[in-house]
Amino acid sequence: MIDVQQIKERIAAEQYRDTNSCFELRMMLMDAASTLTTKHIANLRQGRDPHVSLVLLRAFRSVRQHYFDLEKAKEGDQECYNNTRDAVVMELANLCQQLKGNIIPLLVENPSELKIAQ
Structure with missing residues (x-):
């Protein structure tokens, strides 16, 4: 999800x-589509939530359509x-928001337990 967020920020910063x-924007859209496809395939192979795969595929199709619109x-x-840049940024922001709902927050009672991992 972090890489999708980074791609979104990079696209949003482009002028x-x-x-x-x-x-250059088309190349960024290809990068975004590739990342979404990779995440979808990894999700399927690991047998995770099929809803996540569906959300990733919808985002991929949208980014791909925007790519073709820009190409034409x-x-x-x-x-x-x-228009294309703004639409893709919104699409990726919505994707990040939807995927955040699938993250289970870990509640740590003792914050010193996290220091062990560092």
């Missing part, structure tokens, strides 16, 4: 500079760039 910006856009289409 349109020139016509190469669209290519005219060269230098800044509005499409901004």
